[in-house]
Amino acid sequence: MEEMxxxxxxxxxxxxxxxxxxxxxxxxxxxSEHKIERAIEDGxxxxxxxxxxxxxxxxxxxxxxxxxxxxxxxIGIRNGxxxxxxxxxxIGHGACFHACPVEAISLRIGTEKRGVDLPxxxxxxxxxxxxxxxxxxxxxxxxxxxxxEQGRQAADSIFKTIxxxxxxxxxxxxxxxxxxxxxxxxxxxxLGMKVxxxxxxxxxxxVSNFPRAKIVMTAPMELPxxxxxxxxxxxxxxxxxxxxxxxxxxxxxxxEHKKVEHIKKENSNFKVETSSGDSxxxxxxxxxxxxxxxxxxxxxxxxxxxxxxxxxSNLN
Numbered sequence: 001m002e003e004m005x006x007x008x009x010x011x012x013x014x015x016x017x018x019x020x021x022x023x024x025x026x027x028x029x030x031x032s033e034h035k036i037e038r039a040i041e042d043g044x045x046x047x048x049x050x051x052x053x054x055x056x057x058x059x060x061x062x063x064x065x066x067x068x069x070x071x072x073x074x075i076g077i078r079n080g081x082x083x084x085x086x087x088x089x090x091i092g093h094g095a096c097f098h099a100c101p102v103e104a105i106s107l108r109i110g111t112e113k114r115g116v117d118l119p120x121x122x123x124x125x126x127x128x129x130x131x132x133x134x135x136x137x138x139x140x141x142x143x144x145x146x147x148x149e150q151g152r153q154a155a156d157s158i159f160k161t162i163x164x165x166x167x168x169x170x171x172x173x174x175x176x177x178x179x180x181x182x183x184x185x186x187x188x189x190x191l192g193m194k195v196x197x198x199x200x201x202x203x204x205x206x207v208s209n210f211p212r213a214k215i216v217m218t219a220p221m222e223l224p225x226x227x228x229x230x231x232x233x234x235x236x237x238x239x240x241x242x243x244x245x246x247x248x249x250x251x252x253x254x255x256e257h258k259k260v261e262h263i264k265k266e267n268s269n270f271k272v273e274t275s276s277g278d279s280x281x282x283x284x285x286x287x288x289x290x291x292x293x294x295x296x297x298x299x300x301x302x303x304x305x306x307x308x309x310x311x312x313s314n315l316n
Contacts, residue, residue, distance in 0.1 A: 007037075008128055009190070017050050026135065030230075031076070032077055032083060032085060032114040033078060033300065035058065035073055035076055035085045035086075036076075036083070036085050038077070039085055039087075044297045046087060046088060047087040047088055047090060050095050050291055051084070051087050051090045051107070051108060052065070052074075052075065052084070052090065052097060052105045052106070052107060052108075053105065053106050053107070053108040054079055054081070054082045054083065054084065054104060055105075055106075056138075057255075058102055058103070059081045059082050059100050059102075059104045059276070060104070061077070061080045061081055061082075062100075062101055063077060063082070063100075064096075064099040064100060064101060064225070065082050065096035065099050065105055066096075066279075067109045068094055068095040068096050068098070068099030069096050070095060071089060071090065071148070072085065072086075072089075072280040073085050073086050073089075074086055074089060074090045074096075074124065075096060076125075077191055079106045081263055082104075082105075093212045095248075109119060114299050115123060118175065120131070121134050123155040124154075124157035124161075125150070125157055125286075126152065126157070126161075126289075129265075129271075131161075131268070131283070131284050131285065132263070132270075132284075132285050132287065133154050133158055133284065133285070133286045133287065134182075134286070134288075135147070135150045135151045135153075135154040135178050135180040135181075135184060135286060135287070135288050136150060136178060136180025136181065136288040136289075137150060137180060142205070142207035144179045144221075144239075145221040147178070147179040147180040147183070148156055148179050148180065148182075148183040148221055148222070148223060149183070149221070149222065150183075151179065151180035151181060151182070151183030151184035151187070151286075151288060152182055152183045152184065152186075152187045152222070152224050154184055154286055154288075155172070155183075155184040155185075155187035155188045155191065155193075155224075155286070156187065156191070156195055157286050158172055158184075158188070158193075158286065159188070159193060159305070160202070161192045161284065162193065162283060162284065163268060163283065166268060166269060166283040167269070168269040168270075168281040168282050168283040169194075169280060169281045169282065170195060170196050170280065170281070170282040170283070171188070171193040171195060171282070171283050171284065172184075172193050172194075172195045172196065172282060172283070172284045172285070172286060173195070173196075173197075173198065173270070173272055173282035173284070173285050173286070174188070174194050174196070174197040174198070174285075174286045174288060175198055175260050175272070175285065175286065175287050175288065176197075176198075176199060176205055176287065176288035176289040177197050177198075177199035177202075177203050177205055177254050177256070178204060178205025178206055178207060178288060178289075179205070179207065180288040181205065181286070181288035182197075182201070182204075182243050182246075182247070182254075182291075183223065183224055184204075184286050184288060185197045185252050185254065186223070186225045186246060186247075186250065186252065187224040187225075188190035189225075189250050189252055190224055190225060190250075193251070195253070196253045196254075196255070196280060196282070197252070197253065197254040198254075198255050198260055198272070198274065198278070198280075199254060199255065199256050199258065200257065200258065200259035200289075201245070201256070202256055202257075202261070203240065203243065203244065203254060204236075204239075204240050205288075205289075207236055207239065207240065208236075208240065223246070225249070226242070226246055226248050235297065238304075255282075258274045258278065259275040259276075260272055260273070260274055260275075261273050261274060261275050263285060266281070268283065269281055269282065269283050270282050270283075270284075270285050271315035272285065
């Protein structure tokens with residue numbers, strides 16, 4: 001009799017635990033469905049760049065990807081499996097990819113509804129136009145850490161192609177001062193190249209438009225001119241400050257608010273023209289412009305501050 005009571009108690013406890021777990025899964029699933037509905041209404045459900053693709057047949061419902069993601073509500077749990085919620089807000093940390101115990105997540109660009117064709121480059125990052133190189137998000141590398149490494153490697157490859165007797169003003173002109181562009185500029189300077197960088201917006205590219213406290217790095221990386229960067233959970237503000245210090249230290253020439261309009265081939269060199277009418281000649285050009293286009297500005301006082309509150313009732 002006593003054994004039956006013990007077995008019965010254990011059985012009830014197990015039943016209670018299973019019931020609690022099932023209710024928890026149902027609540028998580030409903031919450032995710034509501035969040036997906038809101039994301040669709042807000043236009044942020046579909047990815048715009050690099051994003052995590054989740055294989056539903058491989059997912060074992062561990063939830064490790066949700067816990068690992070430093071962003072908010074990029075991934076949720078629906079029907080016991082991981083699913084994308086606010087995909088367009090993903091900036092490609094890759095933490096979910098590394099956290100998945102069964103490798104059910106891969107990093108992709110584009111979907112059936114919003115496809116993105118990647119430009120073709122060779123192993124040296126050179127495009128089909130001789131002298132034009134591509135690195136960073138435009139080449140499919142959205143992770144900051146990987147974009148930095150790709151920018152460095154692209155600069156190394158470009159250095160080997162520089163002709164000693166060219167008559168351009170610069171050995172290398174980098175278009176875009178995001179992670180890949182800054183890294184390439186630092187590496188080019190380190191190798192002794194005469195380099196200039198043009199950025200249509202502000203230093204940091206897309207990163208400069210993130211919220212101030214946004215976590216942009218979750219793992220250490222190698223940064224040209226600095227070495228091993230051992231910062232974890234690094235915010236946008238911290239990373240921009242580090243880049244600014246390095247650019248100042250090595251006297252890197254980066255011109256902000258210079259939107260490139262045309263790149264023209266001139267013999268073995270290139271003529272790069274901006275929307276403001278400036279032109280620059282360079283022997284080699286590196287495109288590190290990202291994929292997010294040109295952010296729209298309101299042209300109101302204080303909009304470049306890190307925290308901005310606008311009274312929409314005064315806007316027509």
